[in-house]
Amino acid sequence: MPLLEVETLTKRFGGLTAIDNVSFHVDEGDVLGLIGPNGAGKTTLFKLITGFLKSDSGTVRFKGEDITGLAPHKIVNKGIARTFQVVRPFRHLPAIANVLVACASPRASKKLEWLKSPERKALDMLELVGLSEMMLEPAENLAHGDLKRLEMARALATEPDLLLLDEPFSGLNPIETDFLTKSIQRLHLDGYTMVIVEHKLQALMKLVRKVIVLHYGEKIAEGSPKEISQNKKVIEVYMGRGV
Amino acid sequence: MVGYFFRRIYLSFATKVFDVPSKLLAFLLFLLLLAIPATRPSSYILLILIISYIYAIFAASWDLLVGRAGLVSLGHALFFGIAAYTSAILSKFYGLPIWATIPLAMLFCALVAVLLGFPSLRVKGPYLTLVTMAFPLILHTSLFAFDPPIGGEYGIAGPPRFFPREFLMGTEFLAEYYLVLLVLFVSAIILYKIANSKTGIVFVSILDDESASKACGINVTKYKLLAFVISATFAGLAGGVYAHSFGALGSVSPGGVLGLTTSFYPVIMTIFGGIGTIYGPIVGAFTLWTLMEFFQFANELRVLIYVSIIVVFILKWPEGIAKFVVKKLDELTEKRELEEREKKK
Numbered sequence: 001m002p003l004l005e006v007e008t009l010t011k012r013f014g015g016l017t018a019i020d021n022v023s024f025h026v027d028e029g030d031v032l033g034l035i036g037p038n039g040a041g042k043t044t045l046f047k048l049i050t051g052f053l054k055s056d057s058g059t060v061r062f063k064g065e066d067i068t069g070l071a072p073h074k075i076v077n078k079g080i081a082r083t084f085q086v087v088r089p090f091r092h093l094p095a096i097a098n099v100l101v102a103c104a105s106p107r108a109s110k111k112l113e114w115l116k117s118p119e120r121k122a123l124d125m126l127e128l129v130g131l132s133e134m135m136l137e138p139a140e141n142l143a144h145g146d147l148k149r150l151e152m153a154r155a156l157a158t159e160p161d162l163l164l165l166d167e168p169f170s171g172l173n174p175i176e177t178d179f180l181t182k183s184i185q186r187l188h189l190d191g192y193t194m195v196i197v198e199h200k201l202q203a204l205m206k207l208v209r210k211v212i213v214l215h216y217g218e219k220i221a222e223g224s225p226k227e228i229s230q231n232k233k234v235i236e237v238y239m240g241r242g243v
Numbered sequence: 244m245v246g247y248f249f250r251r252i253y254l255s256f257a258t259k260v261f262d263v264p265s266k267l268l269a270f271l272l273f274l275l276l277l278a279i280p281a282t283r284p285s286s287y288i289l290l291i292l293i294i295s296y297i298y299a300i301f302a303a304s305w306d307l308l309v310g311r312a313g314l315v316s317l318g319h320a321l322f323f324g325i326a327a328y329t330s331a332i333l334s335k336f337y338g339l340p341i342w343a344t345i346p347l348a349m350l351f352c353a354l355v356a357v358l359l360g361f362p363s364l365r366v367k368g369p370y371l372t373l374v375t376m377a378f379p380l381i382l383h384t385s386l387f388a389f390d391p392p393i394g395g396e397y398g399i400a401g402p403p404r405f406f407p408r409e410f411l412m413g414t415e416f417l418a419e420y421y422l423v424l425l426v427l428f429v430s431a432i433i434l435y436k437i438a439n440s441k442t443g444i445v446f447v448s449i450l451d452d453e454s455a456s457k458a459c460g461i462n463v464t465k466y467k468l469l470a471f472v473i474s475a476t477f478a479g480l481a482g483g484v485y486a487h488s489f490g491a492l493g494s495v496s497p498g499g500v501l502g503l504t505t506s507f508y509p510v511i512m513t514i515f516g517g518i519g520t521i522y523g524p525i526v527g528a529f530t531l532w533t534l535m536e537f538f539q540f541a542n543e544l545r546v547l548i549y550v551s552i553i554v555v556f557i558l559k560w561p562e563g564i565a566k567f568v569v570k571k572l573d574e575l576t577e578k579r580e581l582e583e584r585e586k587k588k
Contacts, residue, residue, distance in 0.1 A: 083458075084454075088452045090448045105459055
């Protein structure tokens with residue numbers, strides 16, 4: 001049974017169909033890439049899966065359970081965590097408190113190891129993304145790259161079974177991109193299932209085994225990175241039609 | 244044995260209070276408040292201080308709701324008024340002792356907060372502010388529909404006082420002064436602990452970014468309601484104490500406990516002292532209330548001078564005076580520690 005099953009999901013904003021009949025599934029332990037030009041509906045798809053938007057039709061099943069239309073916090077507590085495309089830190093809180101908020105969720109509290117304090121766990125998460133030196137720094141003082149990592153730490157602290165990363169590489173310099181690639185590879189080895197939306201195809205193709213291409217809300221291709229890069233339709237969408 | 248006990252207390256104080264300049268300052272201020280009656284102030288001054296402490300509790304409860312959870316309420320007088328009325332009615336007409344009526348009034352406030360919170364917390368930002376503003380005004384007007392001795396403009400005349408006259412032995416207000424100071428001290432510590440607990444951190448996360456808070460698996464509605472209820476309970480405590488101290492001297496009236504001014508006092512005090520700190524509103528309430536009395540000599544110009552001072556202070560220290568002082572102290576200690584570390588090297 002796949003971990004996440006999305007079936008004939010549709011979302012309309014007035015006359016615009018942002019997501020049109022999209023179906024796909026993610027197997028446990030898999031890393032799925034989601035690509036497409038600007039406005040293809042990638043973020044909308046994330047919002048539909050995580051409950052930030054209500055779909056017009058279609059179902060989302062997680063571990064066989066229908067989670068369509070559940071409130072966002074309930075979906076997180078079922079085991080799906082997401083990061084945001086534009087970083088959304090809690091500006092007034094220090095880095096460690098940012099992660100502590102996620103540790104306060106019912107799922108994280110329940111999964112907390114015996115005799116381990118939430119603070120310790122928050123620090124472990126910061127260490128995992130390489131931010132432990134900044135733990136007491138208010139989030140408003142952190143650089144963009146650090147905030148991206150803070151988002152990851154926060155998402156990981158909710159103990160997700162499925163991690164949805166919305167453009168994790170946006171705004172990162174090559175060194176940071178490299179570091180993040182390694183982090184994601186390590187998470188993959190640890191058995192995390194992930195869906196990654198990304199523009200930087202080069203970075204993405206190294207990470208994923210399967211790619212889905214969206215265009216104007218429709219799924220136009222699905223396959224391994226190699227297949228996708230040779231797919232005529234995809235090339236057409238990205239490069240334009242040949243003369 | 245006793246010596247050991249005191250030594251333990253002293254040692255825990257030495258590390259937790261005396262070593263932290265801002266906490267040491269708070270401790271010294273508390274000692275100062277304890278010592279004020281030793282200067283044999285008039286009953287009038289004691290009464291002014293009592294009211295300032297009551298408003299300090301009230302403002303601190305508002306700060307937890309607004310400064311921490313970011314739910315801007317301009318109708319906090321609702322809970323102040325409900326508690327004052329509940330406690331006054333229960334003690335005057337049903338003969339219940341005050342130590343029972345105030346907790347009952349607080350409980351009732353919490354219940355009202357749950358009932359009103361469910362529908363009103365669905366709206367956000369300025370809309371929430373407007374909704375909260377309406378509640379005390381509605382109650383204020385509805386009270387006029389009832390007949391005395393409960394309804395009407397004059398309200399409930401003379402609810403019982405905390406201490407019977409025989410007990411006071413001429414030292415009017417002194418016992419009440421210490422009682423209210425104790426209540427302020429305890430509730431300030433509880434509110435401060437809540438504000439800096441894990442729950443308090445979640446409150447701030449809601450203030451900063453509600454969606455991100457949801458993405459962390461936080462049931463935002465539940466925490467908002469929790470902030471509303473805690474805040475209402477402590478506002479109720481302030482209202483209950485008010486009814487039996489200041490209210491007992493005259494009456495618990497709609498204008499006195501439910502008016503717009505009552506809702507705005509905590510706002511001014513909190514912003515003046517430092518929003519989101521819990522200690523800020525306490526400093527603000529104390530400073531502003533005593534300042535107002537200090538300008539008594541200026542007669543009609545009093546309010547003008549008072550307001551100008553507030554405006555100047557807020558322009559100069561927008562983060563609040565208490566927050567400013569604490570920040571400066573922290574910076575100084577940090578500098579000192581750095582210098583010491585340099586020396587060691």
